[in-house]
Amino acid sequence: MTNPANVSGKVLINRSPVLDAFMAESSVAPVATGRMGRRRSRPAPGTAQKREEETDAYGRRAVELSAFYQGKIETVPKVPVRSLDDFALWYTPGVAEVSRAIHAHPDLSFSLTGRWNTVAIVTDGSRVLGLGDIGPRAALPVMEGKALLFKFLGGVDAIPIPIQVSSPDQFIATVEALAPAFGGINLEDIASPKCFGILEGLSKRLSIPVWHDDQLGTAAATVAGLLNALELTHRSVEEVRTVLLGAGAANLVTARLLLALGHDPHRLTLVDQRGVLHAERDDVDELMVRNPWKYRLALRTNGGGRSGDLAHALDGADVLLAASTPDPDTVKPAYVRSMAPDPIVFALANPVPEIWPDVARSAGAAIVATGRSDFPNQVNNSLVFPAVFRGVLDARARAIPDEVVLVAARELAAGTKRRGLTPHHLLPTMEESEVFPEVAAAVGDAAVRLGIARTKLSHEEFLDRARTLMGRSAKLVRALARARLTPPMPRVARRGGRRR
Amino acid sequence: MSATGDGSARPGTSASPEGPGMSIHLRPARDADVPVLVPLLLRLKRLNEEFDPLLKVRDDADEQARQVLHANLADPKAIVLAAEGVGADKDRVVGFVRAVVRERPFYVPEHEGVILDIYLLPLYRRRGVGEYLLREISAALKAKGAGVVTAEFPAQNEIASRFYAKRGFRPITAIHARSL
Numbered sequence: 061m062t063n064p065a066n067v068s069g070k071v072l073i074n075r076s077p078v079l080d081a082f083m084a085e086s087s088v089a090p091v092a093t094g095r096m097g098r099r100r101s102r103p104a105p106g107t108a109q110k111r112e113e114e115t116d117a118y119g120r121r122a123v124e125l126s127a128f129y130q131g132k133i134e135t136v137p138k139v140p141v142r143s144l145d146d147f148a149l150w151y152t153p154g155v156a157e158v159s160r161a162i163h164a165h166p167d168l169s170f171s172l173t174g175r176w177n178t179v180a181i182v183t184d185g186s187r188v189l190g191l192g193d194i195g196p197r198a199a200l201p202v203m204e205g206k207a208l209l210f211k212f213l214g215g216v217d218a219i220p221i222p223i224q225v226s227s228p229d230q231f232i233a234t235v236e237a238l239a240p241a242f243g244g245i246n247l248e249d250i251a252s253p254k255c256f257g258i259l260e261g262l263s264k265r266l267s268i269p270v271w272h273d274d275q276l277g278t279a280a281a282t283v284a285g286l287l288n289a290l291e292l293t294h295r296s297v298e299e300v301r302t303v304l305l306g307a308g309a310a311n312l313v314t315a316r317l318l319l320a321l322g323h324d325p326h327r328l329t330l331v332d333q334r335g336v337l338h339a340e341r342d343d344v345d346e347l348m349v350r351n352p353w354k355y356r357l358a359l360r361t362n363g364g365g366r367s368g369d370l371a372h373a374l375d376g377a378d379v380l381l382a383a384s385t386p387d388p389d390t391v392k393p394a395y396v397r398s399m400a401p402d403p404i405v406f407a408l409a410n411p412v413p414e415i416w417p418d419v420a421r422s423a424g425a426a427i428v429a430t431g432r433s434d435f436p437n438q439v440n441n442s443l444v445f446p447a448v449f450r451g452v453l454d455a456r457a458r459a460i461p462d463e464v465v466l467v468a469a470r471e472l473a474a475g476t477k478r479r480g481l482t483p484h485h486l487l488p489t490m491e492e493s494e495v496f497p498e499v500a501a502a503v504g505d506a507a508v509r510l511g512i513a514r515t516k517l518s519h520e521e522f523l524d525r526a527r528t529l530m531g532r533s534a535k536l537v538r539a540l541a542r543a544r545l546t547p548p549m550p551r552v553a554r555r556g557g558r559r560r
Numbered sequence: 561m562s563a564t565g566d567g568s569a570r571p572g573t574s575a576s577p578e579g580p581g582m583s584i585h586l587r588p589a590r591d592a593d594v595p596v597l598v599p600l601l602l603r604l605k606r607l608n609e610e611f612d613p614l615l616k617v618r619d620d621a622d623e624q625a626r627q628v629l630h631a632n633l634a635d636p637k638a639i640v641l642a643a644e645g646v647g648a649d650k651d652r653v654v655g656f657v658r659a660v661v662r663e664r665p666f667y668v669p670e671h672e673g674v675i676l677d678i679y680l681l682p683l684y685r686r687r688g689v690g691e692y693l694l695r696e697i698s699a700a701l702k703a704k705g706a707g708v709v710t711a712e713f714p715a716q717n718e719i720a721s722r723f724y725a726k727r728g729f730r731p732i733t734a735i736h737a738r739s740l
Binding site for chain 1 (some may be wrong): 604717
């Protein structure tokens with residue numbers, strides 16, 4: 061609910077002594093720019109400090125706007141209310157008959173209520189963005205932001221649910237208890253490796269799709285970009301040698317998806333802080349206990365018996381998929397020079413890639429991708445999750461198996477190709493939004509083909525539905541703004557000036 | 561205390577380690593094997609550290625392991641089997657199993673074969689080799705008069721629990737500990 065005091069747009073910030081004190085102590089500088097959200101030119105490495113200042117400015121502005129809007133989403137009725145008499149239909153006594161129908165046929169909950177389009181965004185706050193374990197309360201603004209993305213990009217009603225739990229089992233039990241209200245579960249910002257067990261456990265127990273963006277979304281976007289990069293450099297996934305730097309949520313799933321696509325496990329090498337992951341490494345027994353997902357890859361991959369550090373692993377490799385730590389010196393130009401001809405370099409750490417794109421290209425990289433929107437080829441979860449959820453929700457799917465994730469990745473790649481594949485256009489930009497309903501429809505088709513769809517629509521029906529629902533939210537947001545039901549964004553405070 | 565390797569043999573597959581691409585050769589260990597058995601034994605004990613602070617490995621565990629293994633090899637009540645690779649790993653010891661026969665003064669059967677350690681290098685796991693080792697050591701313990709076979713491993717080692725449970729083992733005694 062918007063604070064009525066703000067509807068006029070005149071009050072910039074809701075005064076709070078606690079917030080004022082936080083802002084005064086905070087190291088971030090006051091906002092000095094009104095360029096939020098605009099596309100910026102590509103910065104050189106030397107501008108890293110400027111970028112940090114800009115990030116600070118975003119932070120300051122976000123706090124001010126959060127205090128103004130007091131939340132990013134709200135529930136809105138989707139039925140007419142002509143008079144109070146209508147509540148006899150929407151509520152008691154009429155609604156009892158709807159409940160009886162669902163009691164008799166539980167799957168009717170997907171068609172007689174909003175369940176089909178409602179997703180829970182669940183987190184324990186154990187790994188929020190780059191902030192680490194900040195707990196469920198502090199995770200809420202991020203979950204609200206994700207809910208906004210779900211609605212705006214995917215037309216999905218998403219409810220932020222940060223939960224206070226003390227173990228993965230309790231997490232699973234809690235979400236299982238919530239599931240009757242939802243058509244899908246989106247896990248968010250959960251530390252690795254416990255996120256793997258939670259996703260696996262919930263996928264097994266629930267008959268609705270369960271997704272963890274840090275695993276599946278990032279991996280699907282990475283694979284999509286890689287498929288196009290391979291196409292551009294005339295190679296196939298079966299023949300390349302690939303190094304994955306970083307063995308966290310994203311890369312462990314990327315590795316699994318690559319293997320599912322036919323990548324030779326012997327030609328796949330994972331590298332983490334301890335160097336090349338291989339079966340005889342000292343910590344492999346520990347991994348068996350602590351991180352069986354990584355352990356299994358340690359046993360299957362790195363057929364050449366390589367050991368040592370990233371430099372050893374990259375020698376002669378075709379592809380580097382880095383999802384590690386934000387440090388531009390992680391991947392040195394010499395490593396790129398040692399790779400096979402026309403190397404493909406994905407440096408996906410945020411906010412700073414493992415190697416700056418221009419540095420990678422100077423060292424011979426044929427194709428470079430990052431996680432950032434201000435460079436070409438942004439590998440971005442938001443390319444994937446709205447479309448995947450649109451597809452599985454429209455199919456009332458029971459799960460999201462890897463086959464579906466791969467269909468989404470392939471379609472994302474194919475959609476980009478249809479619009480012109482170049483080394484600077486491996487993936488659609490967020491503006492090329494016509495691709496996303498196509499991905500959603502492909503996902504819906506896959507759910508039907510795999511026998512996990514409760515609703516079997518044709519491709520055209522899925523596509524039509526996705527276009528309508530994914531386009532609707534932008535209209536909704538515009539209409540609310542036009543009607544002044546969403547107050548306009550308040551003016552920017554002057555540097556060091558009064559906030560009024 | 562001991563643990564097994566990752567015992568999650570694929571369901572429905574036979575336990576035979578002699579399948580294509582995979583086989584090992586099992587034989588009684590000799591004194592000459594001790595230098596290669598020590599690091600394997602220590603890997604296992606270090607794995608046990610993961611499960612409980614009271615299973616912290618001693619600084620001199622290396623020397624202890626050497627002495628214990630030599631003593632076992634000289635002890636008619638102890639069995640140490642060495643698993644050798646074949647092909648490229650021929651003659652390389654890739655795992656071992658160690659067990660002793662203990663008397664049970666109050667119970668029948670009167671002798672129990674206690675599996676103290678089973679360890680396989682990671683690349684040899686998940687292929688039924690662990691099950692093969694278990695079968696062979698059980699037979700050897702039976703031949704030494706054991707009427708029951710038991711296995712010792714950290715209580716928190718669920719992988720070992722599952723490995724043995726799948727093969728008909730159940731908990732019969734429990735050891736609970738607290739520091740003094």
